[in-house]
Amino acid sequence: MNAIIAALAVSLSNSPAPEAAPTFSLKGADGKEYRLEDYRGKYVVLEWWNHLCPIVARHYAAGNIQRQQKDLTGKGVIWLTIAGSAEGKQGFVTADEAKKIMAEKGGAPTAILLNPAGDVGMKYKAKTTPHMFLISPKGELLYDGAIDDNPSGRNKEVTDLLMKAYAEASSGQPVSTPKSQPYGCGIKYPS
Amino acid sequence: MIAAIGVMCTMALGADEATTARLLTAGPTLAPGTPLAVGVEIAPPNGWHTYWKNPGDSGLPTTVEWVLPKGWKATALEWPTPIAFEADGIVGFGYEGKVVLLASVVPPPNAKPGEYPLRAEVTWLACKDGCYPGKATLTAKASIGGANLQSPDAKILQTWRTRVPATPLPGARARANAEGWSLSWTGPAKDGPPRFFPDQPATVDHAALVGTSSGGQTTIFLKRSDYLQGSPKRLRGVLAFRDRAFLVDVPIEQATKQEVNP
Incomplete structure (x- = not known):
């Protein structure tokens, strides 16, 4: 009975309920295993990363992503940077390379996860680097899209869309832009 | 930077x-x-x-x-x-x-x-x-x-x-349905289904395109992008056939019933 009422409530509400974020378990560059379920109770950010993609490089050269990583992890958010290039393709990194490159850039994710097989990216329909996702403490997908609204990198006014989604969700408001078109280089999935 | x-x-x-x-x-x-x-x-x-x-x-x-x-x-x-x-x-x-x-x-x-x-x-x-x-x-x-x-x-x-599309698509009509839009025009599909290039990012799911043809009219179905916010009032872009392309800039007619793409 309760389930029926809940189902009715969902179907009657105007905005669709957030989807469950696909679960995954991936090896980190630090050798540890990272499971999404281990972070229930916390906000989780996923960042698709290819350090050789010029759009990613532009954000890191400007300190833009590092700033967001530090800000959010400082608030207890788990930030997982996913190296998603297939072996032999642009941006593929070994565990040691991933750690070294991120350290050189002053990046501060909670962990770098290695996914050369691309299966986690495909589950999330991740398309570009960067491509950002925000997951709620209950494991719901709250945001899927671009890091900001500045694809050309030349806008004077910039809205950090991931940060905005987190600010809204963490203050109990609905996320006003739950999806936006990501921009950047296509993810180098295995052919 | x-x-x-x-x-x-x-x-x-x-x-x-x-x-x-x-x-x-x-x-x-x-x-x-x-x-x-x-x-x-x-x-x-x-x-x-x-x-x-x-x-x-x-x-x-x-x-x-x-x-x-x-x-x-x-x-x-x-x-x-x-x-x-x-x-x-x-x-x-x-x-x-x-x-x-x-x-x-x-x-x-x-x-x-x-x-x-x-x-x-x-x-x-x-x-x-x-x-x-x-x-x-x-x-x-x-x-x-x-x-x-x-x-x-x-x-x-x-x-x-000569490679810049300048001719409007003859008899073009766009209609909304539950999954996106249909775009129809007067004339054949010419050498296989054409491709629609939307002017704006986040309009059409670029991976999907199906065409049907009947009675001198051809219709293709465009799937709405997951990233699109709101409902656009016009469909704007270029419809490209193998050797010719047309401009599309038409109002989107709203669906009268819950139609879906085939």
Whole structure:
């Protein structure tokens, strides 16, 4: 009975309920295993990363992503940077390379996860680097899209869309832009 | 920030991978108040591509910013029909190899005879397996009041002009349905289903396209992009057949019942 009422409530509400974020378990560059379920109770950010993609490089050269990583992890958010290039393709990194490159850039994710097989990216329909996702403490997908609204990198006014989604969700408001078109280089999935 | 990209670019590009850019003019001479056809040629190495005004799922559009003498104006950039390239399920729109993006520069009616510098600040993203950003400052001269000379580039500009879609799609109608829109027109599909290139990113799911044909009308179904916010009032873009392309800019008729794409 309760389930029926809940189902009715969902179907009657105007905005669709957030989807469950696909679960995954991936090896980190630090050798540890990272499971999404281990972070229930916390906000989780996923960042698709290819350090050789010029759009990613532009954000890191400007300190833009590092700033967001530090800000959010400082608030207890788990930030997982996913190296998603297939072996032999642009941006593929070994565990040691991933750690070294991120350290050189002053990046501060909670962990770098290695996914050369691309299966986690495909589950999330991740398309570009960067491509950002925000997951709620209950494991719901709250945001899927671009890091900001500045694809050309030349806008004077910039809205950090991931940060905005987190600010809204963490203050109990609905996320006003739950999806936006990501921009950047296509993810180098295995052919 | 731009400087950092520039440095990275020099390091990343081998000489054989360099993309060249050039400013073409139909001139050098023109009359006051008369437009002069110009073009920005971007030529990446073989097998590399640059992007259309809507780059598709990934990439960045080429940008052109004009720096012109006082009182001169440039018209909006006109883009030849793009192609779609797909890699691992990610669909980009743009040009493989050389492209010329067209515009006109217009001197003010009271422009005095003399030589005038034209400048275009151009940025692009060239991709093959990886992507490399490029930028260039391109210059050319225009003169008013000289002998009536044509540049050898005038022919090249004319050729590329024929590749800019200019004809509206005959009898075009767009109707909303539960999954996106249908687009129908008068006439056959011509050599297989065409491809629709939406003007704006985040409109159409670039991976899906199905066509049907009956009674002199052809209909294709466009799936709404997951990333689209709100309901667009018009469908704008280019419908490209194998050897011809048409402009689409029509109001979207709302569905009367819950219709779905087949």
